Amino acid sequence: MTNLLDDDSGQALVEFSLVVFLLVVILFSILEGGLLINAQTVLTSAARETARVCAVEGGRTHGALQRLRESLEAGGIDPDDVTALISPGQAIYGTTIRVELHYEYRVVSPVVRAIVGNTIPLTSKAVTRSEFVPR
Numbered sequence: 001m002t003n004l005l006d007d008d009s010g011q012a013l014v015e016f017s018l019v020v021f022l023l024v025v026i027l028f029s030i031l032e033g034g035l036l037i038n039a040q041t042v043l044t045s046a047a048r049e050t051a052r053v054c055a056v057e058g059g060r061t062h063g064a065l066q067r068l069r070e071s072l073e074a075g076g077i078d079p080d081d082v083t084a085l086i087s088p089g090q091a092i093y094g095t096t097i098r099v100e101l102h103y104e105y106r107v108v109s110p111v112v113r114a115i116v117g118n119t120i121p122l123t124s125k126a127v128t129r130s131e132f133v134p135r
Contacts, residue, residue, distance in 0.1 A: 029109075043123075
């Protein structure tokens with residue numbers, strides 16, 4: 001008769017199930033972190049490009065808004081999901097121009113979503129001086 005305390009036939013299975021759970025959480029966290037960093041990089045790049053166009057064209061122009069839309073679309077972010085604050089509307093030489101973008105990043109992974117929630121707010125700001133000289 002075998003002693004049940006000496007039987008370790010299920011030990012490896014229990015250890016594997018505990019370790020695999022942690023590995024899945026770590027793997028999905030790394031993948032989600034990469035997507036989050038990408039979204040923040042796209043947002044920062046779009047804010048900088050928009051600020052640059054605003055500086056050259058003298059404020060919030062159609063060209064600046066078009067550049068913002070193109071930058072976000074190129075990075076895989078829907079421009080309709082981004083709130084853009086550009087001030088002032090018109091700027092002459094030397095005026096400070098501020099571009100601020102707000103975006104609610106939607107968490108893709110259900111594992112990470114259970115930990116941090118459905119969305120993560122991202123913000124990016126760019127400040128420049130106007131180079132526009134009215135003619």
